[in-house]
Amino acid sequence: MKLTFLRKRKSDRHRMYSAQDKDNLVWLWQRYLKQKTLWLLVILGLILLQGGVYQQFLKLTENGLRVIFDNGSLSDLLRVCLTVFFLFAVRGLVSYVVPRLSIWVASDAVQKLRTDLVSHLMTLDLAYFERTNAGEIILRLVNQAQDLSQFVGLQTANAVRDATTVVIVSGYLLYRSPLLFTAAVVVVPIILLMMQLVSKSIKDIMTSAENALGAYMNGIEEMSNGMRTVKISGQEQYERDRLVRATSIIKDLSIRLQSAQALILPSMDLVAAFAYMLVIGGGGYMVLSPDYDMDGAGIITFLLGLALVFEPARSVANFLTRLQANLVILNSVRSLFHEKPTIVDKPDALAEFDTGGDIEIKHVTFSYDPASPLFDDLNMVLPGKKITAIVGATGSGKTTILSLLARLYNVEDGEISIGGTPINDLKIKSLRQSFSAVAQDIVIFNNSIWENIKYVRPEATDEEIWAAAEAAEIAELIRARGDMPLGPKGSQLSGGQKQRIAIARAFLRSAPILLLDEATSALDQRTEDRVKGALARLSRDKTTIIVAHRLSAITHADLIYVLDVGKVVEQGTHEELMALGGLYAGMYGAQKESYNLGDPGPLAGAPTAQAGGGAGETSGDAAAETPEDAPDDAPDQAAAVKS
Ligand SMILES: Nc1ncnc2c1ncn2[C@@H]1O[C@H](COP(=O)(O)OP(=O)(O)O)[C@@H](O)[C@H]1O
Numbered sequence: 001m002k003l004t005f006l007r008k009r010k011s012d013r014h015r016m017y018s019a020q021d022k023d024n025l026v027w028l029w030q031r032y033l034k035q036k037t038l039w040l041l042v043i044l045g046l047i048l049l050q051g052g053v054y055q056q057f058l059k060l061t062e063n064g065l066r067v068i069f070d071n072g073s074l075s076d077l078l079r080v081c082l083t084v085f086f087l088f089a090v091r092g093l094v095s096y097v098v099p100r101l102s103i104w105v106a107s108d109a110v111q112k113l114r115t116d117l118v119s120h121l122m123t124l125d126l127a128y129f130e131r132t133n134a135g136e137i138i139l140r141l142v143n144q145a146q147d148l149s150q151f152v153g154l155q156t157a158n159a160v161r162d163a164t165t166v167v168i169v170s171g172y173l174l175y176r177s178p179l180l181f182t183a184a185v186v187v188v189p190i191i192l193l194m195m196q197l198v199s200k201s202i203k204d205i206m207t208s209a210e211n212a213l214g215a216y217m218n219g220i221e222e223m224s225n226g227m228r229t230v231k232i233s234g235q236e237q238y239e240r241d242r243l244v245r246a247t248s249i250i251k252d253l254s255i256r257l258q259s260a261q262a263l264i265l266p267s268m269d270l271v272a273a274f275a276y277m278l279v280i281g282g283g284g285y286m287v288l289s290p291d292y293d294m295d296g297a298g299i300i301t302f303l304l305g306l307a308l309v310f311e312p313a314r315s316v317a318n319f320l321t322r323l324q325a326n327l328v329i330l331n332s333v334r335s336l337f338h339e340k341p342t343i344v345d346k347p348d349a350l351a352e353f354d355t356g357g358d359i360e361i362k363h364v365t366f367s368y369d370p371a372s373p374l375f376d377d378l379n380m381v382l383p384g385k386k387i388t389a390i391v392g393a394t395g396s397g398k399t400t401i402l403s404l405l406a407r408l409y410n411v412e413d414g415e416i417s418i419g420g421t422p423i424n425d426l427k428i429k430s431l432r433q434s435f436s437a438v439a440q441d442i443v444i445f446n447n448s449i450w451e452n453i454k455y456v457r458p459e460a461t462d463e464e465i466w467a468a469a470e471a472a473e474i475a476e477l478i479r480a481r482g483d484m485p486l487g488p489k490g491s492q493l494s495g496g497q498k499q500r501i502a503i504a505r506a507f508l509r510s511a512p513i514l515l516l517d518e519a520t521s522a523l524d525q526r527t528e529d530r531v532k533g534a535l536a537r538l539s540r541d542k543t544t545i546i547v548a549h550r551l552s553a554i555t556h557a558d559l560i561y562v563l564d565v566g567k568v569v570e571q572g573t574h575e576e577l578m579a580l581g582g583l584y585a586g587m588y589g590a591q592k593e594s595y596n597l598g599d600p601g602p603l604a605g606a607p608t609a610q611a612g613g614g615a616g617e618t619s620g621d622a623a624a625e626t627p628e629d630a631p632d633d634a635p636d637q638a639a640a641v642k643s
């Protein structure tokens with residue numbers, strides 16, 4: 001079974017044009033070129049005109065030669081010369097217009113293709129981007145799209161021109177002397193055979209070359225993103241070697257590719273020499289023999305025709321071998337369109353729903369990787385307009401639950417509903433609009449802080465943005481930095497500063513459901529207290545879900561879920577869970593212990609009011625219960641900005 005599959009694939013690959021290639025070409029034509037049919041016909045007409053010029057040139061040359069050899073009228077000769085000049089002037093003009101037009105048609109087609117690629121990418125699931133390297137996407141959108149534009153435009157237009165020249169001039173030669181023509185083309189099958197041989201290896205090499213290029217781009221992107229880690233761990237040499245190895249693979253492949261392509265030209269030269277020999281020998285005999293209607297002018301013209309045909313024929317052969325490489329590229333670009341989004345609106349999806357209702361997770365099964373299921377029959381109720389906390393060890397699935405609520409992934413089984421409406425029945429846009437989130441991994445764009453905050457609600461007024469920035473304790477930094485961009489991925493900011501931008505975004509968006517995933521984990525205690533006060537105000541009348549590592553931060557929650565490797569093991573209020581004396585009470589005790597022992601990290605610089613035991617608990621409660629006091633604590637602001 002497996003073997004037949006392999007064999008089938010192999011034989012398909014060895015054909016010059018597989019069914020897949022044909023399908024891709026038809027797709028390219030129908031989606032991007034068909035609407036330009038009129039212009040393509042104009043181009044074709046001009047190309048035919050160019051081919052016609054050669055045929056006329058040959059005819060005139062033959063006549064011109066007869067003038068010289070036979071009757072010798074100077075005015076006739078002059079007329080022939082002028083006509084030849086005129087013909088080539090026409091050909092020259094067309095040579096300018098055809099590339100102009102074809103580049104225009106091709107650029108337009110490729111712009112459409114790129115637009116479609118970008119639009120399509122936007123529809124794809126998050127999961128696609130989590131399994132695909134950026135390099136592969138860039139390769140398709142940048143390099144391969146550009147390659148295709150060359151191919152669709154100039155390369156193809158030139159090939160059509162050359163093919164037309166070959167056909168027209170060959171036709172004329174065939175008409176002048178079928179016998180000599182047959183002698184000249186008797187060697188053509190050798191060329192075809194050679195091309196067949198070269199084609200399949202070109203395809204294989206090209207596939208490897210494109211993969212190598214993609215890997216190289218991934219390497220560059222990983223290296224530049226991870227430079228901090230590279231430097232700190234002193235792995236510059238390793239990274240350098242890795243990239244240099246990639247470049248040498250690319251070099252080898254590109255040499256192999258061009259060597260394979262170059263095989264075509266010498267074989268054509270050899271074949272041409274053979275053809276000339278046959279024609280000169282055979283033609284010479286025909287001139288000398290009285291049995292044939294062939295004179296000196298005829299044979300010279302025939303040879304000239306062959307010479308004229310030779311260069312275009314070489315180009316066409318070259319084009320056909322390069323076509324193999326372009327087919328690989330076309331297939332690669334089109335493969336992006338084979339990726340289909342799975343998270344899409346139902347046809348009758350709802351735009352309105354009760355955003356303040358309970359969120360219910362019912363019998364949910366989910367896994368990132370089928371081999372290791374994460375949730376199996378997960379059940380939770382997150383009460384509407386209340387604060388629910390989810391705690392648990394790292395990797396227990398807290399972040400995943402938040403992702404599932406926003407339908408970043410589809411559940412495999414079971415259902416999540418908000419206010420009684422299953423989220424799969426909602427318009428994705430409406431669903432996501434009902435969330436503000438401070439994610440665990442914050443994305444900052446290389447723009448000003450202001451623009452980064454505004455990103456989540458572009459229509460917000462300046463006052464609203466300032467208010468959000470003040471609440472998130474980032475306003476001071478905005479005033480200090482002004483419009484300065486933050487560097488790629490916000491690299492010029494500290495973790496705490498990025499986190500405050502994310503919190504400001506949540507304030508600005510102020511959607512009915514608030515998701516806080518370790519939202520204040522990178523803040524120092526004093527800033528955290530103030531920000532938490534503001535967050536507590538923000539979460540009023542909103543369904544709030546807090547994921548926090550520090551349990552002291554969530555003791556005020558209306559409901560706490562304790563998660564352990566994808567399972568809810570305990571649930572209740574802080575007091576209930578403490579009374580239960582299970583996992584939660586154990587974790588809480590351990591954390592309190594470490595704070596009491598004077599763990600300098602989170603408590604450094606914290607008010608001494610926390611003396612008297614339960615420091616962690618006190619700070620958390622204080623933030624939740626007396627939110628109004630905190631933001632007025634002005635003198636601390638400068639210190640907070642520096643964190
Ligand atoms: N995008 C992802 N693709 C594959 N596996 C993932 C992905 N995100 C998380 N995981 C895995 O799922 C499990 C739960 O992760 P997560 O929900 O982030 O845990 P937590 O937020 O509780 O630390 C972990 O084992 C993690 O390795």
Ligand SMILES: [Mg+2]
Binds near residue numbers: 440
């Ligand atoms: Mg997490």
